[in-house]
Amino acid sequence: MKIAVLGTGGGGRAHAARLAELGHDVYVGTRDPEATLARTEPDMMGNVPYKEWLTDHPGITLLPFGEAASAADNLVINGIDGHNALATLTAISDQLAGKVLIDYAVPYLYNPDIEHPWPTPWGVMPKLDPCDTDSLGEQIQRALPDVKVVKSFVTQEQETVVNPKAIGGGDHTMFVAGQDAGAKKAVTDLLTSYGWTDVLDVGDIVCARGMEMYAGMHSAIGLALGGHFGVKVVRR
Template identity: 40%
Template sequence: MKIVILGTGEVCRVLAPALLSLGHEVVVGTRDPRKTMTGNPHYRLLAARHPELRLASFTNAVESADRSGLVVNAISGPACLDALVPLAAGLTGHVVMDVSSPYDWSRPDAVLDPVNTDSLGEAIQRALPGSFVVKTLNTLAAQVMPDPEVVAPDHTIFVSGDDEEAKLRVGDLLSAMGWRDVLDLGGSRTARATEMMLRMWIDASAALGTHLLGFKIVR
């Protein structure tokens, strides 16, 4: 499967190698490929380790996407809407796996925004009306996303989205990465709940002294 990852931050740097190891073709999208290669040493190291990765502008990466594959939104939450809106036409018909968080980590006093009455997942779906947005992997540290057994073999990962076939495609990928307990919460509105779990994740991480943790729904 061809997978386009938008964003070159930590999430990209853990997901891209994992997806390559599963046999997928991976294209990474960035605002300015030249600036990324000259000014982002972490991505440069990733590219050196995985020369099969192709780096392209956001527009060119989306143009290369396959509708039978996936586009992953791994752009920082506060910036992702501005980056995604110009790509809306090119993303029409594509499944967009959104792993972003509405939390500005650059601000010490940051809060979730939007929260409670809206979610970033819903805002992305509104911004991409022709796409099938599926929210997932946003309740975890980046390192745990492609490898749940870093924490435990059976903790829960959530999916939210309005299209059932899109959620099945994302669920298949999650299962291939080792997720055994994939819980479909329902429509895109349920992304409000998982996005608000970030506050619990932050406080639990501080209490436990580790960010390598997950949530388990016992039933």
């Protein structure tokens, strides 16, 4: 299958590498491929320059955002940072029309000017915007009515999303939310190919609010444990 991954950060790299390993044709989208390949310093998260990473992952094609989305058969994974995702996706809405867009972005505002900051080892915890009464997932779906948006992947580090067995042998839960049942089935099938055995459909795209707002709790648990972890929903 031809699958697009929008974004060249650590999360996007994790998905691109895993998809290629599974035999898919992978098209990675970036704003300016020439500029992306010209970078010689690690990014803000310490990831090696993309040209260096790409050399170690032959067969992955780097294209502008719109061209990568056009190349996909049906599935497009949004790994664009939450602050820029809505505007970037809206600009390529024609290329995304009719396709399934898996959105794992968190709408973070970094270095927020707030009365009661939450200090972390990497600085002040970012602020969610939107929050409570809306979500980035919903905003994307409203802006792109011809796209089948599914919120998922957002409750785990992406390295764990593509390799769930790295945590507890894979015995933890992934969530999907969206308006289209067929789209959620396609995302669940992809998760199954990644190794997930427990995928919970939590309902309509409005449930993206819960997934995005969980980000702070996920950070708190991660700081307490000092490492990656999984969340398991135990049914009665």
